[in-house]
Amino acid sequence: MARTTGSDGGRTEAATREAALSLIARQGYEAVSMRQLAGEVGVQAAALYRYFPTKEDLLFTLMREHMEGLQQAWEAARPAAPDPAARLSAFVENHIRFHVARRHSTHVSNMELRSLSKDRLSQILRLRGSYEKELRQILREGAEAGLFIVDDVGMTAMAIIQMITGVIVWFRPDERLSVEEVAETYLSMTRRLVGADDAREKRNVRPHAEFRAG
Amino acid sequence: MARTTGSDGGRTEAATREAALSLIARQGYEAVSMRQLAGEVGVQAAALYRYFPTKEDLLFTLMREHMEGLQQAWEAARPAAPDPAARLSAFVENHIRFHVARRHSTHVSNMELRSLSKDRLSQILRLRGSYEKELRQILREGAEAGLFIVDDVGMTAMAIIQMITGVIVWFRPDERLSVEEVAETYLSMTRRLVGADDAREKRNVRPHAEFRAG
């Protein structure tokens, strides 16, 4: 046999991306074979090579698009105002929303870095570094303005990022908690972490509405 | 050929454990072959099967021993006094010290869970759960005593654990920072995170205004 009726390159490629994200997130890159992936797409393994020259190319594409999407989401959510507290809140909220909405690609991008060639690894790390730099900048400005307590900008940035990325490890949508509630709680923890908390005074009222980002 | 001069089962098994931790931490379980592992040990692949019946048995052993070691380290470090603040500090400090000292087994235990059979996975998760329960207990008691601000015990425990485990992602010993300094900084962040910070009163160096956004 050969070309099947109703076959469509665009759809096959999109389905391959999606299936790859799901499979690799659950089983790991090395544990997913091209045949298994093809089976999920409903196609023979050889057909995948029309869209991705190698298995590693596929992985790299998924990771790059994840990182670019993250950067774009932040640029869209970043507040115009220079207020560090507002920017920190926007960063945390955007980060959590983005990662919860893309659990699979987050897992792939965080866990499968070692399967990339040295060259591609450094490309992904560069994107990640540029994103993390945004948070460091916020922390630095907040500390300099006397709004935040930051012993070490780099350490604090890593601590916050690992804390808020960790949401996807345990959080499953459509349970007792909504993304909004989780983001709100993590936002409070982040604020206290950097000493920017006003919760002690306003705690009974639950007031954090003014920090909402888009 | 067969048995080599000076061969010693105990040493071979220990060397296999160590090499496996290092290789799996760097390359991932699926990417490490029994032949590569054997090569690192200085032996043929078949020899490894004298000590570990299957590759997965080896992985499971490494993980189980890591989790048991973590539990034991905490039991040794746990303060006798019931003071929640002191117990929280001891937990954070022990956790960081333990994980920094065992980066490789931490990576393996955190990243390779999906390579375990369902039965063994649940054994490891049970050990992990029992360890995390200790932190939840501390948080709950601290909150009930009015010492901590804890919106949600489970979420706060996950946030703290992910934050302090994340140290091993970026921290490399023998650099500009010592384990003591890192642990101290993370301890401060953790205290503020749960609102158990006394820094506002004690820290006159860094004046930080009680700000109000909006």
Add this chain to the structure above:
DNA sequence: GCAACAATAAAACGAACGTTCAATTAATTC
């Protein structure tokens, strides 16, 4: 020094891997 045991090498097993290639058919273009 001889039997029992411990530790390994060497070779082989079938299965699965990523990838390539030629053939074939569906869709599109003119």
Add this chain to the structure above:
DNA sequence: GAATTAATTGAACGTTCGTTTTATTGTTGC
């Protein structure tokens, strides 16, 4: 409706995988 292009199949390639089997040698106890 013929020519062209797009999409896929099915078979095959060489390699590597985890594991088993068998034979062989070092070590230990008597």
